[in-house]
Structures are given as structure tokens and as C-alpha cells.
Amino acid sequence: MSSSPHVLELRDISKHYPTHCAVTKLNLALARGEFFALLGPSGCGKTTTLRMIAGFEEPTAGEILLNGASIHRLPPYRRNVSTVFQNYALFPHLSVAKNVQFGLRRRGENHIETRLAEVLHLVQLTGKESRFPAELSGGERQRVALARSLVLAPDVLLLDEPLSALDPNLRKQVRAELKEIQRRVGITFLFVTHDQEEALSMSDRLAVMSSGELQQIGTPEEVYLRPRTRFVASFLGALNWLDDFGIRPEATHVARLAPDTAVSPRPATVLRSTFLGNCLHVEARLATGQQVVAEVSRFSGTFAPNESVFVWWRPEDELRFL
């Protein structure tokens, strides 16, 4: 049945509006069973891309292929993709059970009760079948939305900022749960987020977008350690920029005396030292006048303003872009 190695392919996808261009020549290929993140700041076109895959927007140019078959002209209800919306969009007049069964009933499938029980068990909502959305917590509502989409066994599950509506303290737990669910069902997950920590921690691969264009695709390590553009480097973490290259704070070392192993240590004056709990951020001014931030373990002692120190890093940690 599946002839293509990729479950989802976007070829030269563009979306133009009269006033601006939301997405330009986007190329993406997702493997089966991947947990993929689309990362970027607001307005970068990631949500538009998601909506084009789901079928709520029509691309101005380009093709979308699902298992090798073209779907970009099909209406949403004929595509085997399902969306978990940012605010969940649960049907308020239907119970949890009826919400989850909705897609199955439209298709006229059999064994609805069994599949309902299975999927509710998967998302840990067994026993809440007759509750209504208004009676559920935010986290429970997300799980209903997830169950509702998963029970249809889509080829790709689309998630629009799945964690942004949740309480911050709930997010780490839900991240782990989502990963576990994805691992168990083996369905390709494509989620959209502006939070780089989410993208790095959850995805097998991620794509960074900016102003409608794809900046880089790769595994979290690749994208973080070997960013291809300055945008990617500064979006995925902090960056000290020195004229024509950058260096990350955690790769920047600072001490009163530089060890012999240090390569070209530079003299600097401490401007400020901020205690962040698990580490220190030390801001220092180099002799050249540039400012850098170094992330220092809190076990390395303290630094006072105006102290003379040395700053160094490994040459291979320098990030240069064309």
C-alpha cells in the first residue's frame, strides 16, 4: 500500500496572500513513525503549513503527498491526517465518548465500543466517558482531543502548539506522556511550536522556519550544534556574536587564571554576575570592547564586578555561517 519511503512529503509548497507571502517553496519529507517538530517564531508560516497539510488552506503552488498520493486538492475529510487543535475544539454538546467516537461514526465503522475503550485506556481517561468537556481540566481535554484523532489511525497526526494552553508545571509531564503515546502507537506526529525547548526535547527531527522559509532541517543535535544560519543559531539557544562568528555561553569559559590547555585566552573585565540557581551567567567585556556571556557552573566560585578575568573557548565550538 505504501509505495513511498516517506509518509508525508511537501514539494515546493508556497502560500501567497494578497498582502504578503506566508510560505515560500517549502520542501519537507517525513519518515514513518517520526516525531517531527516545526519550529519558529510567530508569523513564520508554521501554522499555515500545518493547515495546508490538514486541508484548511489550499497551497498557492506545490504538492502535498501522503504515502506517495497527492492530497493537496482533497477536502479535509478525505485526507487520512488528523489535527489536535491548540484549544482542542472539543464538541461542547457531546460527551467524551461521543466526541471520541465522532470520526468513527462518520465513517460508519464497526467495533466502535472496543476501539473507544482502547484509546481511552491509552490516554488514561478510562471512566470519564460520560463527562462533558466543560467538566474537564485542560490536561484532560487535551487527552480527549488526542484520543479523538488517534482512534482514526491517521497516517500523520498534526498537533498545533500542543503544550501552550497548559499550565507550565504540567508541560514537562505532558511532554513525556506524548512521547510515550507516540512510541506506542507508532504514528507519525508532526507538531508545531515556537518553544525551542519543546522542539529539542521531544522531536526525532525538527525544521526551523522563519518568514515563510525553511532555514534548516535535522536532528536536535545537528540543528543545535551545527546551525546553518545565524537565525537558527540564535533561535535555538543563546549566542555570543563576535564580529563574524558566534560562540554559545555554555561553551564560553571564564576564570581568574586560564589553564594551560586554554587556546588564546583573552583578558576581560567582569560586568555583572547573575545567579540563576543551577548556574551563573557572567557578563564580561573583552579588551576589544565586545561583551560576552559565559554560563558557569555554580561550583566554580563567584565573580565580582570589575574583576579581571580570562575568557576562552575551543576553536571547534565557533559557529560560522556563510
Next chain:
Amino acid sequence: MKRAGWTLSIYALAAYLFLHLPLLILAVFSFNQSRFTLWEGFSLRWYAAAVRDSQLMQGAWNSLVIAVVATGLATVIGTLCAYGLWKRNAPLLTGSLYLSLVTPEIVTGISLLAFYEWMFRFLRVQLGMHTVILAHVSFSIAFVVIVVMARLRNVDAQLEEAALDLGANEWQAFRYVTLPVILPGVIAAALLAFTVSFDDYVITSLVSGVNSETLPMVIYAIARRGVNPVVNAISAMIVFGFGALILISERLRAR
């Protein structure tokens, strides 16, 4: 905001009395034994007379039939229209709906009369129940559209997208998701349209035929001749009946 002062509260009481007393007095005197405006004891004779009056009862029946049919049609057409206008502009249609609301009834009435007379040159029909029903549908649609639109504005637009995403086509999304959610508003609109239709005098009197006299027309004729306690009785029944319907309608709109 600060609590209302004494003067304002007393004024408000007087204003509410002004609004409600005439109808209450009307109702009270419907139980008057005497036909004159002097209280002579409690009696139900006027209610009995109202029920026995064949013209009144025939008028009531006609009004009921017209209201039910016209309301049914107007509610369906109006709900579909409100849904169609939701998130999509049709300025000409919206404009003519609003225009139909502000057009004085007498103008609507005579224009429909003129229209019917002109049509009758080609069709072999006359004024009757059907002409009244069509007229009522025409002016009720705007009411229904406004009430249902208000309800639709509170509906999350993504609910329909979710339905489509899960495999429902456009019609199914409307039927299984949007319609159930707006149903209380639709029913409230229907109740409103019913009272407007049942009570209409001006337009109805112009486009009605010989055999389609409605209750307001009969009441008007009696009232014109002078004060008659039978009118008090039938008025009391209508007022309290309508009041109940409107209360239900308000409850539904708030849900």
C-alpha cells in the same frame, strides 16, 4: 457603580408601574361582573363569552395556523441564512434584511398588497391564508437571522474545522456540530417569530382575504366599536400566553 439613590428608585418604581399597570388593570377587569368600568364582583362570564364567540375562535384558529406555518418556514429559512452569513459577507442580503426591519409596517403591508394584486393578473388566486402566511414569513426572517447570528457569534469557528478534520463533510459538520450547538437560539428565535406573527395586525389586515380573518383583526373590529370586556378577557389570555413564551425564549437564549 454606586447604588441607586432614593429618588431614582422611586422614579423607577413609577416607571415600572407605568409599563405594567395598564395590562394588569386590563386583566383584572376581565374578571369584572359588570360590563361597565365599575367593579361589581368577580366573574368569568367574559371568558365564557370569548370562548363561545365563533368569530373570535375562528380568528384564533386562523392566527394559530398562520403563525405555526409562517414560523416554521421563517425559522428554517432564517437559520440557514444566518449560518450562510456566518463568516461570509453578503452585503446586499444583509442590507435588505435590515431594511425590512426598519420599513414601517404600513409600507410593507401596502407593498405586499400591490404585489399580490399585480400577481393575480397572471395567477388565478385571491387573498387568503396563503398570502398572509407568505407575508409573515417575509417580515419574520430578519428576526430569526438576528437572533441566530447572535448565537453563532459565540460558536468557536474551529469546531467545524475539527468536524471536517475527523471525516465529516460540510453538511454533516453543520448537522452534527453547529446546529446542535445553536439549537437553543434557533428555538428562541422561533418563539419570538411566533409571537410577532400571531400579534400582527397592520400587514395582515391588508393582505388577508374574506375567510382568513385573524384574531387581531377580530379584536380590532370589536375594540373599534368601543370597550368590550370580552376583549379584556381574550387580551389577558394572549398577554399571559405570550409572556410565558417569551420567558422560555429568554431562558433558551441565555443557555
Next chain:
Amino acid sequence: MKRLRAWFLAPSWATMLLLFIAPLAIVLAYSFESRGVYGGLSLPWTAESYQRLADPIYLVILWRSVWIAGVSTLVCLLLGFPLALFISQSGSRKNLYLSLVILPFWTSFLIRTYAWMFLLRDTGLINTLLQKLGLIHDPLPLLYNDGAVILGLVYSYLPFMVLPVYATLERLDRTLLEASADLGARPWSTLTNVTVPLCAPGIRAGAILVFIPCLGAYLTPDLLGGGKSVMIGNLIQNQFTTARDWPFGAAISLSLMAIVMLLLWIFARRSSEGLV
């Protein structure tokens, strides 16, 4: 999605075209025809009906309609504003008091007008009571005059003034009133210098919502004014029944419509917020 929406609009389009726009178009056509020998219509096309409107007899009726509608609107404002103020200061009971204003409106218009006949007649309740109390000897002619019509119109359309004014009061920024008091203004002064001017949009909306139906009123002047208080609505009805002068009736109707639409246009231009 778009195609389905278009189908949904079709029935209303058909109804509005057939039962609202077409009739008005026919009235427009009729207004330029001549009166036939036995009533009804005949050619030639003429603008004579419109020219007749300039006759003093009809201008008097127009003037009376405008005057009655104007006075009714003013009275509605004077009575309605304090009521709206009261409701907005009622805390938790706001909705109850608001419903108490709206509820009578939705009961029968005809019956509410009849209720005033019952009260104002020579043998009506008010006169009977006053006579019984010995305050008057002969009944007061309370019915069948302009005053009774104004009373009936105010009674019918008061909620149309209360609701928009209340809506504006609700959206009022309370801190502005507090600032006024803080700067030394006494309650009455705050009311006239701050509250009322800020309510101008609501007052304008209420005025339009009352004035237009009053201008085109038919039933109220018919029942409460007898033949003594003829307004435009009565004149129109007359042309289509007893007088059987349809072209003239059509001309008056369209002129009334023109006035209504002109008022709405002026209103729409002067207010940035919509009517609904």
C-alpha cells in the same frame, strides 16, 4: 465550505427578492401611474402623485407626524434615561429589571394600545375613578387627540430607548465618574457633564429606534387618535382602502421610506458604532 454557504443563502435571497424587494419595486412603479376611473391604476405615467404631496393639507399631516414622533422620542428619552440609569446601578438584579422592561414589549402591540383605550375613554377607568372621587363632573376628553397618541407611542416604544442607553451606560468607564467626583463635581454635575455626554451614542441609537417607528405609526393614531390625529401611516392606509387612490398612496409610502432611509444614513454617518 463556500459552496454550501451559498446554497444556504438561496432561500432567503428568494424570499427577500420576491416578497420584499419586488413589492417595493411595484410600489415605485405604481407611484408614477395615474388613478383609474374606478380606482385602481391606469396609464399615462406621471409624477402627479408626488406633486400632490406639496399640497398644504398633506404637509400638515407630515408636520403632525414629525411633531408627534419628535415629542414621543423626547418623552421616551426623558423617561427612559433615568430608568436605564437605575438599572445600571442595580447590581445583581440588573437582568431582572431589564427583563421587566423588555417583557411588556413582546406581548401584543394591539392589546397594549387597547389597554390605553380602556383607561382613557370617557367611560374608561381614569374618568370613572375621577368622577367617583368627585374631582370632576364631566369626563375629560383624554382619548382621540394628539396627546393620547403620544402617550400610546411612548408606552409602546420606551424599551427601544432604554435598551441602547443602558448598553452604553454599562460600557461606561466608571473611573471617569470617580475622577469627576475627585475633581470636586457634585453628583448632578457629574451626571450632566460626564455621564450624559458619554452616553451620546446610546441616546442617538435610542432616538433613531424610537423616532422611525413613531413616524410611520399606523395602529396607535388609528385607535387612540380616532379620526382626529391623522398621521402619514393613516393617510397611506386610507389611499389603499377607502380612497382607492393607489398611485398617491404609493407616492406617500415611498416618500416615507425616503425620509426613513435618509435618517438612517445620517445616523450611520454620525456614529462609528453600528446599530445592532
